[in-house]
Amino acid sequence: GDSVTQMEGPVTLSEEAFLTINCTYTATGYPSLFWYVQYPGEGLQLLLKATKADDKGSNKGFEATYRKETTSFHLEKGSVQVSDSAVYFCALSDPMDSNYQLIWGAGTKLIIKP
């Protein structure tokens, strides 16, 4: 079945550091890929998405490129801020899957220190 694997956290960085959170997937079809962010005590917010190979999603300085050849969708940001501290979830939606479920990664907790 489909699956999403993302790097374990917590990831601790200093402010203004470069961020990469790895995400790889397996899917039977051509999935859409998502990054969601969850700030402490809040719900999930869609951060960015990509629906086909080589698409780049971007939002709030974060970027991720849909790489079919490496089945990856790594999240990057050039200069992180304390306010970026949150849990980040990678997820996929497979149109070949009759199930309505999003397939989720385990989440990566990001801690940014001033």
Add this chain to the structure above:
Amino acid sequence: DAMVIQNPRYQVTQFGKPVTLSCSQTLNHNVMYWYQQKSSQAPKLLFHYYDKDFNNEADTPDNFQSRRPNTSFCFLDIRSPGLGDAAMYLCATSKRAQETQYFGPGTRLLVL
């Protein structure tokens, strides 16, 4: 702004006392979902509605029920909450199946 609204944001109930959580949306989406999330783990899908069609996940306990009286509203009923049901409950919507899901702020349930 179009959005997904959940009430209340925090709910305290007693062991075994029924509780209802509510979700409303102004996005006019066809699909509404209920998720359970514990301790910043990945959300676990409990059930979803495609319009009026109800779909229960196979491992969702019978203790959890849902109602969708109209397009805008969806309710989660927990008939006899146990201590293990303490969690964040998230509502989400999507226009159609397999499309982007948009989440509400969640309701944190505490069971005493």
